[in-house]
Amino acid sequence: MDIRGKAIVITGGYLDTSTAKTAHGLLRGTERFDILGVIDPKFAGKDAGEVMQGQSLGIKVFATVKEYLQTQGILRPDFCIVGVATHGGYLPPSLKEELLFAAHQGIHLVSGLHYMLHEDIDFQQVVQESAIQIFDIRRIRPRKELRFWTGEIYQVKTPKIAVLGTDCALGKRTTCRFLLETCQSAGIRTEMIYTGQTGWMQGYKHGFIFDTTINDFISGEVERVIVACDRQEKPDLILLEGQSALRNPSGPCGAEFLISGNIHHVVLQHRPARKYYDDTEVPIPAIESEIELIKFYGAEVIAMTLNEEGMSKQEILEYQQEMTQKLGIPVLRPLQGELVQLIPKIQLLLADF
Amino acid sequence: MDIRGKAIVITGGYLDTSTAKTAHGLLRGTERFDILGVIDPKFAGKDAGEVMQGQSLGIKVFATVKEYLQTQGILRPDFCIVGVATHGGYLPPSLKEELLFAAHQGIHLVSGLHYMLHEDIDFQQVVQESAIQIFDIRRIRPRKELRFWTGEIYQVKTPKIAVLGTDCALGKRTTCRFLLETCQSAGIRTEMIYTGQTGWMQGYKHGFIFDTTINDFISGEVERVIVACDRQEKPDLILLEGQSALRNPSGPCGAEFLISGNIHHVVLQHRPARKYYDDTEVPIPAIESEIELIKFYGAEVIAMTLNEEGMSKQEILEYQQEMTQKLGIPVLRPLQGELVQLIPKIQLLLADF
Numbered sequence: 004m005d006i007r008g009k010a011i012v013i014t015g016g017y018l019d020t021s022t023a024k025t026a027h028g029l030l031r032g033t034e035r036f037d038i039l040g041v042i043d044p045k046f047a048g049k050d051a052g053e054v055m056q057g058q059s060l061g062i063k064v065f066a067t068v069k070e071y072l073q074t075q076g077i078l079r080p081d082f083c084i085v086g087v088a089t090h091g092g093y094l095p096p097s098l099k100e101e102l103l104f105a106a107h108q109g110i111h112l113v114s115g116l117h118y119m120l121h122e123d124i125d126f127q128q129v130v131q132e133s134a135i136q137i138f139d140i141r142r143i144r145p146r147k148e149l150r151f152w153t154g155e156i157y158q159v160k161t162p163k164i165a166v167l168g169t170d171c172a173l174g175k176r177t178t179c180r181f182l183l184e185t186c187q188s189a190g191i192r193t194e195m196i197y198t199g200q201t202g203w204m205q206g207y208k209h210g211f212i213f214d215t216t217i218n219d220f221i222s223g224e225v226e227r228v229i230v231a232c233d234r235q236e237k238p239d240l241i242l243l244e245g246q247s248a249l250r251n252p253s254g255p256c257g258a259e260f261l262i263s264g265n266i267h268h269v270v271l272q273h274r275p276a277r278k279y280y281d282d283t284e285v286p287i288p289a290i291e292s293e294i295e296l297i298k299f300y301g302a303e304v305i306a307m308t309l310n311e312e313g314m315s316k317q318e319i320l321e322y323q324q325e326m327t328q329k330l331g332i333p334v335l336r337p338l339q340g341e342l343v344q345l346i347p348k349i350q351l352l353l354a355d356f
Numbered sequence: 357m358d359i360r361g362k363a364i365v366i367t368g369g370y371l372d373t374s375t376a377k378t379a380h381g382l383l384r385g386t387e388r389f390d391i392l393g394v395i396d397p398k399f400a401g402k403d404a405g406e407v408m409q410g411q412s413l414g415i416k417v418f419a420t421v422k423e424y425l426q427t428q429g430i431l432r433p434d435f436c437i438v439g440v441a442t443h444g445g446y447l448p449p450s451l452k453e454e455l456l457f458a459a460h461q462g463i464h465l466v467s468g469l470h471y472m473l474h475e476d477i478d479f480q481q482v483v484q485e486s487a488i489q490i491f492d493i494r495r496i497r498p499r500k501e502l503r504f505w506t507g508e509i510y511q512v513k514t515p516k517i518a519v520l521g522t523d524c525a526l527g528k529r530t531t532c533r534f535l536l537e538t539c540q541s542a543g544i545r546t547e548m549i550y551t552g553q554t555g556w557m558q559g560y561k562h563g564f565i566f567d568t569t570i571n572d573f574i575s576g577e578v579e580r581v582i583v584a585c586d587r588q589e590k591p592d593l594i595l596l597e598g599q600s601a602l603r604n605p606s607g608p609c610g611a612e613f614l615i616s617g618n619i620h621h622v623v624l625q626h627r628p629a630r631k632y633y634d635d636t637e638v639p640i641p642a643i644e645s646e647i648e649l650i651k652f653y654g655a656e657v658i659a660m661t662l663n664e665e666g667m668s669k670q671e672i673l674e675y676q677q678e679m680t681q682k683l684g685i686p687v688l689r690p691l692q693g694e695l696v697q698l699i700p701k702i703q704l705l706l707a708d709f
Contacts, residue, residue: 143499218569218571219568222608299648
């Protein structure tokens with residue numbers, strides 16, 4: 004499914020929360036879409052970047068799709084994207100209304116929700132009436148499009164780094180993208196493999212959507228996308244976007260990437276202020292234990308990266324210093340441009356191969 | 357899908373190998389089907405139990421379905437079951453021929469292959485002509501039949517034991533069933549939850565088919581079936597059939613059961629003679645390392661159980677003695693009735709809760 008074009012992103016009141024992580028990813032950069040604006044009544048009139056990260060991006064927030072079209076008539080979007088990943092993947096009614104309105108204006112819809120727009124009778128109707136298309140990114144791919152793990156992964160000699168995390172929704176994909184840009188700036192020909200719907204929306208060439216894949220084919224898909232990326236792009240380095248966390252009870256994940264993807268190096272994203280797994284009362288284990296666990300899967304954590312939400316600058320600096328000493332590995336702040344400190348270590352990895 | 361009845365099982369030359377693990381499970385006992393015979397040209401005339409485990413079961417092997425029907429006319433089967441789990445889940449041509457023949461005789465078909473019989477034009481034709489039904493056990497369940505993990509699992513106070521293994525196809529389900537029977541004989545009201553298609557075929561009431569579930573719903577399904585089993589049966593003890601192995605590259609698995617199913621006790625099935633993961637050249641890690649890894653997921657290995665294939669009796673006895681000392685936990689031979697030795701330990705678990 005290779006679509007490209009101008010787009011608006013709907014966040015329905017969530018723009019300042021991690022529920023809008025799809026929108027955040029798109030705002031941080033996408034090669035697939037040209038983001039014209041964000042639709043969110045709660046933050047109308049503000050700059051989307053200011054709301055997301057306190058830093059202007061020159062992308063304005065509008066209350067409704069209607070307001071956008073009335074005021075920005077010239078810059079007409081081709082696509083309207085659902086920018087939230089709701090718990091359970093359902094579609095909030097207010098979002099549905101906005102999407103239907105957009106569709107009636109002839110704008111194609113893109114959704115990464117579990118809820119399949121194309122199976123909803125209201126959307127089916129608007130497809131007929133307005134001749135628009137619906138792109139349900141999370142559709143389940145049939146068996147014939149999938150393959151089993153074969154061991155072909157062992158032929159890939161290119162170094163690979165997985166960006167895993169200690170929870171879901173704490174910035175793995177963002178850190179992975181920043182690491183991609185940092186490596187590319189340092190002259191390392193680097194490819195990033197996506198494993199979530201936002202990654203697809205950002206336009207990376209190689210990847211698959213992990214959580215909608217039939218379980219038996221996960222390992223085969225991990226292998227397939229790494230092998231394809233390696234053969235087609237012949238990069239110096241492959242980065243793999245992780246999902247969830249190894250011990251997140253609502254969906255433990257990670258072994259598939261490390262074992263089936265034969266990955267030996269990990270950057271571990273962590274949010275110190277988060278004490279419990281997202282939406283649970285289950286405590287997140289100590290970072291040392293997570294690093295030990297990753298070792299059991301044959302991989303070394305080469306750096307920890309920090310999500311700073313919920314901490315003062317002072318707190319984050321103290322935590323960073325303390326953990327650097329404790330763990331003996333770099334503890335870095337990706338949003339502060341510190342990933343560049345990893346480059347010498349990565350250069351060594353490349354030299355070793 | 358609750359069907360019951362008389363059945364024959366097709367194994368297409370594989371009856372003496374682990375490829376026929378579905379047939380083996382059915383021969384060892386099923387409440388869903390009454391097994392009348394096995395169809396396997398390679399072992400025609402023999403007793404299926406003799407071929408499988410060197411011990412008669414009074415179930416005869418026939419060369420073809422035709423031979424079965426011609427000689428055993430009175431005992432007419434309702435179902436013909438595919439008794440093999442082929443690598444990649446494909447349907448060998450010789451098996452297809454037998455299945456089509458059976459269907460033409462008005463016998464319903466049951467298959468746990470990835471290959472969907474009901475999507476095959478030849479089977480579609482025979483369904484129309486002979487008014488038989490096809491039960492593709494591994495069909496992918498749609499999202500609306502599935503649910504996410506909620507944390508409800510923490511309300512289950514009944515002790516739970518997962519039977520995990522160090523590889524796939526080495527007897528986890530069989531050990532789990534033997535443990536079920538052993539506990540029941542000891543007066544412990546025990547339920548076994550299945551997670552594979554053979555478990556469904558054996559007729560356990562609670563469970564789901566792990567490997568055909570959309571990945572995002574695995575944790576929710578694990579939770580759902582345990583909660584349902586606990587509420588409906590109010591058992592003393594719940595056993596959970598594991599799948600694959602935590603570090604099997606062709607499909608790592610286990611964390612979902614332990615973490616999302618909140619399971620704290622494990623019986624670990626191992627086949628000492630197998631040095632590499634099934635169908636790979638990847639060495640199986642040391643058993644001590646596997647036990648350590650399981651600890652990271654909050655569970656204790658309370659016993660190791662042995663698959664004796666590929667070892668002499670002398671070798672297995674030596675191995676058993678050595679490992680008992682090394683690990684400090686019982687190392688048991690399920691096929692020799694040794695699981696009964698676990699009962700005191702399980703009684704202690706029950707008393708603790």
